[in-house]
Amino acid sequence: MQQSNAYIITFSIILTVVLGLLLSGTSQVLGPLQKKAEDLDNKKQILGAVMDPKELSVLKPEEVLAYYENRISSMVVDIQGNEVEKGADGNPIVAEKVNVSKNYKLAPEKRQYPIFIYHAEGNPEDIENYILPVYGAGLWDEIWGYVALQTNLNTIEGVTFSHKGETPGLGARITASNVQERYQGKEIFDEEGNLQSVVMQKGEGKDYSGDKHKVDGLSGATITANGVNNMLKNYIGHYKPFLEKQKSGSASEVAVLN
Amino acid sequence: MSTETAQVTTVKKPAEELLSKRRKKLITDPLIDSNPITIQVLGICSALAVTTQMQPTLVMAISVIFVIVMSNLTISLLRNTIPGRVRIIVQLAVVATLVTLVNEVLKAFAYDMYKELSVFVGLIITNCIVMGRLEAFALGNKPYDSVLDGFGSALGYSWIILAVAFFRELLGSGSVFGVAIYEPISNLFGEDFSLATNGLMVSPVGAFIILGLIIWVQRTKTGYVEH
Numbered sequence: 001m002q003q004s005n006a007y008i009i010t011f012s013i014i015l016t017v018v019l020g021l022l023l024s025g026t027s028q029v030l031g032p033l034q035k036k037a038e039d040l041d042n043k044k045q046i047l048g049a050v051m052d053p054k055e056l057s058v059l060k061p062e063e064v065l066a067y068y069e070n071r072i073s074s075m076v077v078d079i080q081g082n083e084v085e086k087g088a089d090g091n092p093i094v095a096e097k098v099n100v101s102k103n104y105k106l107a108p109e110k111r112q113y114p115i116f117i118y119h120a121e122g123n124p125e126d127i128e129n130y131i132l133p134v135y136g137a138g139l140w141d142e143i144w145g146y147v148a149l150q151t152n153l154n155t156i157e158g159v160t161f162s163h164k165g166e167t168p169g170l171g172a173r174i175t176a177s178n179v180q181e182r183y184q185g186k187e188i189f190d191e192e193g194n195l196q197s198v199v200m201q202k203g204e205g206k207d208y209s210g211d212k213h214k215v216d217g218l219s220g221a222t223i224t225a226n227g228v229n230n231m232l233k234n235y236i237g238h239y240k241p242f243l244e245k246q247k248s249g250s251a252s253e254v255a256v257l258n
Numbered sequence: 259m260s261t262e263t264a265q266v267t268t269v270k271k272p273a274e275e276l277l278s279k280r281r282k283k284l285i286t287d288p289l290i291d292s293n294p295i296t297i298q299v300l301g302i303c304s305a306l307a308v309t310t311q312m313q314p315t316l317v318m319a320i321s322v323i324f325v326i327v328m329s330n331l332t333i334s335l336l337r338n339t340i341p342g343r344v345r346i347i348v349q350l351a352v353v354a355t356l357v358t359l360v361n362e363v364l365k366a367f368a369y370d371m372y373k374e375l376s377v378f379v380g381l382i383i384t385n386c387i388v389m390g391r392l393e394a395f396a397l398g399n400k401p402y403d404s405v406l407d408g409f410g411s412a413l414g415y416s417w418i419i420l421a422v423a424f425f426r427e428l429l430g431s432g433s434v435f436g437v438a439i440y441e442p443i444s445n446l447f448g449e450d451f452s453l454a455t456n457g458l459m460v461s462p463v464g465a466f467i468i469l470g471l472i473i474w475v476q477r478t479k480t481g482y483v484e485h
Contacts, residue, residue: 003341003342003343007341008341008343008344011339011340011341011344011348012344012347012348015348015351016351019351019352019355022355022359023355023358023359026358026359026362026363027362030362030363030365030366033366033367034362034365034366034369037365037366037367037369037372038369040369041369041370041373165377167461170461
């Protein structure tokens, strides 16, 4: 079949318009559902830092949201550890809406740092854990997670890590609960109050239960493990002013947003 | 590709039963005799990448079935209007649209699967099976036949990746569809006994090995030799 150029061009234009309409229509219809799914996933990750993954996985979506509503309050601080309530545009900032990966592209001084507070049911004053988001680079792509600290702001209650493109079976194991459990009970500051973070060691299979700042490594995924180490050290470092303020007794001043 | 086209033209007969012998062959042929993965060795990249566990593999299989069937149908409906000189681009546009649809639907209704699969769902576009069937079959055949042909090819792809995933998940993670298999077996033999999982199976190398074994067994049975 030999068609004229005009026919080919008309055909292409019609095809493009039809397919384009189809796609933008779908995106319009499914958009709100996708936002909800994203939001739920985000909240699940936050809760994952303080909850047993098995417990969390049996909850239905509505139960997760209700639990989150009851147990988590949130706030946003700046690099000095002062609470920020309004963004540059004057609108109130919601910690859940802060995009950590977008903030990562800004200079550390300009970023917004969300903090999620896990508290006893119905009583935001009765704080059980502080949950801090962390973000960094793995071997292939971004990695991120949440670190839950106990009220002494030093001992790690639990962590969750996620990744975009780490190697399955190697770096991707940072999402496995048996890897994340290694962080429980570790401490981020030494006795002088200097930030030591928790460092994943090279090699795997050694026992670091005696060392408060070391955890067993990931065999074959040293670069991802280094990424995790840098991420923790960087981000916890950014939160240090806030943590110190909390420790020095100004805890009562912290207004809790939700 | 040229051999396939020749093959297709020879089976073309005026039989018009809903599921005539010829049409059944369209579906059953790609399952074993001209399986896209084991015989034509197409679509290998996704077969390696997504098959560490059964569940994402199943979602991937369903997505591929949808994309192949729908793109075959669309291209076959348009086959007399598509200008020959831009046909590849037209095919690509249709396939890309369908793939994006699948991705959007997954994102809205199965977010966990979307997170796990999103890159690979996008890569269905480059799955040679899709374009292969469009070029070799849908452009020259009626819509209903094209749908059957696409469905057959997609099923052939699906059962192979599901088989690979079954062995990889069982041997690599000790479970099937996320249900632990190794654990209860280990418990039968007392506290200290535990079946070891094989880390090799979790990495893509494991897929090569399993796939190689499947191809070996199949070719031994059918006596197929590459020419």
